[in-house]
Amino acid sequence: MALLEVEDLAVTFARRGQRAVHAVDGVSFSVDAGEVVGLVGESGCGKSVTSLAIMGLLPKQPGLRVGGKAVFDGTDLLQLDDRSRRDIRGRDIAMIFQDPLSSLNPVIPIGLQVTEVLTRHRGMKGETAAKEAAALLDRVGIPDPKRRLKEYPHQLSGGMRQRALIAMAVACQPRLLIADEPTTALDVTIQAQILELLKELVRDSGTALLMITHDLGVVAGMCDTVNVLYGGRVVETARRRPLFRQPRHPYTVGLLGSVPRLDAGRGEKLNPIPGSVRDLLPWPDGCAFAPRCSRRIDECVGEPPELVQAYDGRSYRCVNPEPVPGTVPAPREEESA
């Protein structure tokens, strides 16, 4: 059984007098123990809301409705009360965020921000906690950890801050780590270092990682399984290799095609997907991507497309998918081991 099984997760923001916004509209995916799973899509496709819903961190406001299930190790996280959630957060499931500077408390030293997790979940205090915090900083590659513990977030560089946040997240050796665009706010060189660090931590500790990103480079570099999100639903799920080699959903094809290439000829134009995420067809009326899709046919509108299960754990939500070369799609041994 999967470590995390998200089933038909739906998040709706309703405001009086306005149409309800379906930020997440029936997302299903799973994360196995020790697996690295990617959640990919443009901004506004519901990736972050999905992760916050799993964590129970969506801003409490009237009109917020969360439906579906998020079963972690046998318990549905969405049904838990506040206290049990707090027990799980930081201990079994940890999370790191996009902007490391704003994600750290500016008026508290790094040390306390690390030790407070240790105190809360591992009952460590004083010297013991300080020692463990220094070890954690050391583990995420922060030099001179003893000194850094006394410093404040503004005294650290961007990369250091993200490392510190990672240290806080892995402090209790969680079984699942959710990383919401952890490298977006960082320089490219630092990005690579942080990804390398995450990979290493995941490999060494057996922690499962749910990587939320819009960056296909990140996906290609780390994920075992990839879920492509569009308009609040998963439109394609596949293992990494097959996905890159042979995307089936036209949106995935568009995403891969829109990545700028260094080896492209001079003057060659970029290849964006036309339109924007806002040109969205509500799922009940057909495929949300249809208004932007190059392979649209009449069947795309009217009925929501069903999820098609293909071989090799792949599934896609499209009535007119990208064809596979060779007429008969025969099951092959590909990345399944």
Next chain:
Amino acid sequence: MFRFIVRRLLQLIPTLFGLSLLLFIWLRRLPGGPETAILGERGTPEMRAAIRRNMGLDEPILVQYGRFVRRMIKLDLGTSTSTKRAVTTEFIERFPGTVELTITAMIIAIGVGIPLGYLAARRRGRFLDHASVGGSLIGICIPVFFLGYVLKAIFSENLHWFPSSGRQDPTLGATRVTNFFVLDGLMTREWDAAADALWHLVLPAIALASIPLAIIVRITRASVLEVLNEDFVRTAEAKGLTEQTVRRRHVLRNAMLPVATSIGLLAGGLLSGAVLTETVFAFSGIGAFVAEAIGQRDYPVLMGFILIIAVVYVLVNLLVDLSYSFIDPRVRVR
């Protein structure tokens, strides 16, 4: 830190110098003049000239100003034209009362304002929130003297819970040490005197606190609401910290930054607010004295008062800046 304090104190000198110049020019340009205040409308021109000569008002303006500054440096603020006593002496006697009153008002404003603002933010959109936001609007709108009379009418004339005027019951014959009546009572172990002085402070302090209280409630509320949406609060929640830890360590501390700034500004303003409150409650502090001095055209007293307010403003804001550097490491001073 030490150098910062010294630097800030040195900045007082040009501030005061500029202020003395402004005051001097402004007061001399006012119609009437002290001789009118002393003699009334009936004085003969000869009598007026004699008084002007006596007070040095006939000398060139620069000489007058030079003398004014020299005396100011020696803390000699001149003689009050109405009480005929040294302004400095008058102030030493009365200033402690005003300080007691302002500090009590500030304690009320902070002690009630911050928790109330915080709770309003936590219960956003619910009854307590609407009540405190609405109440604070009323607090800002009601003039201090009006509120003073209302409080007096209800709590002292009708309910007889609090005395209606003065700083202390004179029949107690309390010993004076510092002229801070509450402090004196504690120092001399005259507990009933201390309690009585405190009792006399309650109503005027509430009246004086009304505006700063209302402002602190609103600033705290807005600030807490803003901090609640900060990413680091989400991080703290993601760590699974208890609600209490998140609120105390992560929300409240950050929310205090703008509140600290506003407290500094309000504390200075309270001194001027004391003029009205003290008059209403016949509270013999500096405010009531100055209110009288205005009517009497008692220039030396007015000048002294304005100078004191300026000094207090600068000192209070120095304190605020120092406290700021304790709350926020990013502005830590060297």
